[in-house]
Amino acid sequence: MTEIDDTSAREENSSRRRILDCAARLFRHKGYGATSLRDIAAESGMKAGSLYYHFASKDEIVIDILNIGVARVHDTVRSAIDALAKTATYADTIRAAIHAHLRALHEADDYTSANVRIFGQVPETVRDAHLAIRRAYEETWSKLLTAAFEAGELRPTMDPQLVLALLLRSLNASLEWFDPKKGPVERIAATFSELVLRGAVDEAPAVAKRRA
Amino acid sequence: MTEIDDTSAREENSSRRRILDCAARLFRHKGYGATSLRDIAAESGMKAGSLYYHFASKDEIVIDILNIGVARVHDTVRSAIDALAKTATYADTIRAAIHAHLRALHEADDYTSANVRIFGQVPETVRDAHLAIRRAYEETWSKLLTAAFEAGELRPTMDPQLVLALLLRSLNASLEWFDPKKGPVERIAATFSELVLRGAVDEAPAVAKRRA
DNA sequence: GTCTATATTTGGATAGAC
DNA sequence: GTCTATCCAAATATAGAC
Numbered sequence: 001m002t003e004i005d006d007t008s009a010r011e012e013n014s015s016r017r018r019i020l021d022c023a024a025r026l027f028r029h030k031g032y033g034a035t036s037l038r039d040i041a042a043e044s045g046m047k048a049g050s051l052y053y054h055f056a057s058k059d060e061i062v063i064d065i066l067n068i069g070v071a072r073v074h075d076t077v078r079s080a081i082d083a084l085a086k087t088a089t090y091a092d093t094i095r096a097a098i099h100a101h102l103r104a105l106h107e108a109d110d111y112t113s114a115n116v117r118i119f120g121q122v123p124e125t126v127r128d129a130h131l132a133i134r135r136a137y138e139e140t141w142s143k144l145l146t147a148a149f150e151a152g153e154l155r156p157t158m159d160p161q162l163v164l165a166l167l168l169r170s171l172n173a174s175l176e177w178f179d180p181k182k183g184p185v186e187r188i189a190a191t192f193s194e195l196v197l198r199g200a201v202d203e204a205p206a207v208a209k210r211r212a
Numbered sequence: 213m214t215e216i217d218d219t220s221a222r223e224e225n226s227s228r229r230r231i232l233d234c235a236a237r238l239f240r241h242k243g244y245g246a247t248s249l250r251d252i253a254a255e256s257g258m259k260a261g262s263l264y265y266h267f268a269s270k271d272e273i274v275i276d277i278l279n280i281g282v283a284r285v286h287d288t289v290r291s292a293i294d295a296l297a298k299t300a301t302y303a304d305t306i307r308a309a310i311h312a313h314l315r316a317l318h319e320a321d322d323y324t325s326a327n328v329r330i331f332g333q334v335p336e337t338v339r340d341a342h343l344a345i346r347r348a349y350e351e352t353w354s355k356l357l358t359a360a361f362e363a364g365e366l367r368p369t370m371d372p373q374l375v376l377a378l379l380l381r382s383l384n385a386s387l388e389w390f391d392p393k394k395g396p397v398e399r400i401a402a403t404f405s406e407l408v409l410r411g412a413v414d415e416a417p418a419v420a421k422r423r424a
Numbered sequence: 425g426t427c428t429a430t431a432t433t434t435g436g437a438t439a440g441a442c
Numbered sequence: 443g444t445c446t447a448t449c450c451a452a453a454t455a456t457a458g459a460c
Contacts, residue, residue, distance in 0.1 A: 015443080033245045033333065036435055049438080050444045058436065091413060120388075121245065121333050158412050162403055165389045166382050173381035176332075191374050199411035200370050201303060227425080248453060261456080262426045270454070 016054045019044045024065050024110035032062065032121035059126050062118070066130040069115030074137040076104040081144070090148035091197055097144065098196070099189040101171050106180045116172045141168060167196060228266045231256045236277050236322035244274070244333035271338050274330070278342040281327030286349040288316040293356070302360035303409055309356060310408070311401040313383050318392045328384045353380060379408060 022043040026035045037058055041048040055061050080100035081093060088096075104112050119127070145160040154160065171192065178188055234255040238247045249270055253260040267273050292312035293305060300308075316324050331339070357372040366372065383404065390400055 031333070034335070037437085038435075046443090047445060048436085049446075052437070053443055117332075120329075121243070123246070154412050155406070155410075157403070157406060159403065162400065163407070163412055166386070166404070166407065169385035169388070170378050170382035173385060174378070176381070177377040188374065191369070191371065192378070194367070194369060195375065195378065195408065195411070197411050197413045198367075199407070199409050200366050200375055201409045249455085250453075258425090259427060260454085261428075264455070265425055 015044075019051065019054055020061065020064055020068070021110070023061050024069075024114045027062070027065060027118050028110045028114040032118040059123070059129075062122055062126050063129045065111060066115050066119065066122070066126070067133045069109075069111040069113075070130075070133050070137050072109060073101060073104040073112050073115075074140065076100045077137075078140060081140075090144075090151060090153045093144060094148065094197065095189075095193040097141070098167075098171065098193050099186070101168075102174065102185050102189045102192070105172070105175055106178065106185050113175055116175050138164065138168065163196075167192075227256075231263065231266055232273065232276055232280070233322070235273050236281075236326045239274070239277060239330050240322045240326035244330040271335070271341075274334055274338050275341045277323060278327050278331065278334070278338070279345045281321075281323040281325075282342075282345050282349050284321060285313060285316040285324050285327075286352065288312045289349075290352060293352075302356075302363060302365045305356060306360065306409065307401075307405040309353070310379075310383065310405050311398070313380075314386065314397050314401045314404070317384070317387055318390065318397050320392075325387055328387050350376065350380065375408075379404075 019040065023035070023040045026039055026043060030039075037051055038048045040061070041051050044051075051061075077097050077100040080096045084093060084096055105116065106113075119130075141164050142161070145154070145164050148154055149158065149160045154163070174188060174192075231252065235247070235252045238251055238255060242251075249263055250260045252273070253263055256263075263273075289309050289312040292308045296305060296308055317328065318325075331342075353376050354373070357366070357376050360366050361370065361372045366375070386400060386404075
């Protein structure tokens with residue numbers, strides 16, 4: 001019933017796909033609560049009642065969109081990691097993953113940005129139905145950061161799970177303040193990476209500088 | 213009409229205050245969409261219609277709560293900064309501000325956590341009415357980070373505004389994954405500070421280490 | 425100040441014609 | 443597959459009694 005991602009659903013079922021596309025765009029820009037089935041139907045060129053031929057409920061539409069969004073980010077990040085040479089350092093890998101995640105979010109994909117936007121707005125039942133897919137993606141990051149930690153590339157004071165939570169949330173939050181029209185994604189990707197890998201401070205912290 | 217913060221409203225008007233307290237608690241735990249005026253009234257020990265003697269609309273209640281939440285965080289952070297010795301470094305100041313922000317969020321204050329939780333859920337009109345207060349708080353951070361940058365304490369490649377957006381969002385996002393019952397706020401405050409100030413990587417980045 | 429009762433609107437969902 | 447028509451529930455908001 002509920003598709004895991006778009007690749008498994010091919011191109012058949014084109015009106016179902018059109019409905020999802022329209023709904024994703026509306027959810028992305030108006031949020032979950034402000035998007036009604038009538039809105040989605042109008043955007044799709046049909047009437048509200050007709051949606052029920054393709055979907056059993058609004059929840060089913062939303063869950064599909066949430067799942068597709070995460071699957072696309074997951075695929076993009078996994079491909080980027082796999083494309084690296086075997087000699088790549090953990091730092092290189094983390095950098096590549098950060099870049100890929102940001103690309104997936106910002107390169108005009110309604111599904112990925114709708115996911116981040118509405119995840120905190122949907123009813124708990126919907127979130128629960130979507131959680132497994134989301135956890136699978138976080139597992140990819142968890143493995144990467146844990147491996148880096150065990151290899152001694154992260155400070156011993158760092159908890160990989162904490163870094164994971166902190167990093168993923170702030171990457172997602174970039175949707176709220178970064179406008180790709182005003183600069184390339186590469187720019188914030190580089191800043192994110194530098195910040196996470198080396199921090200924002202220029203010098204050794206032992207050198208104390210007075211305020212103002 | 214709409215109060216800026218709680219201090220200006222004193223203790224008078226105790227039922228208005230009780231309504232706000234109950235609403236903040238409900239918004240914090242159930243979110244904006246799932247909290248009705250009936251819920252708020254029931255929690256406050258009255259009927260839905262009676263709320264309109266104290267408030268003109270649901271929006272007015274929500275805006276008050278959003279404003280109070282930010283004002284409390286702002287006060288906490290400003291106090292923490294002011295309490296530092298004049299010899300404090302920028303790094304010290306940033307650390308203190310991070311700690312204060314996290315304390316304000318996690319120490320059982322329904323207003324501050326409701327703010328973070330529902331800000332992305334409220335109608336645009338409500339967000340707009342609240343924006344000025346929020347911007348005033350961000351200005352405090354902006355001044356701090358810009359000063360640190362101009363003093364040469366941040367890497368030249370760092371954009372203070374970008375660090376600001378990134379840092380504040382991830383501090384707020386900690387509400388979604390950190391449970392103060394399982395560990396002191398100090399712990400994540402230290403990790404956040406270390407991450408932002410020095411990064412997560414243990415060694416100089418020039419030393420390349422192979423993966424797996 | 426708070427109540428009861430109700431107006432009004434909106435949105436998810438269903439039934440049956442075509 | 444899509445339409446029209448409609449049901450039903452929930453929520454904001456108002457009016458007037460007490």
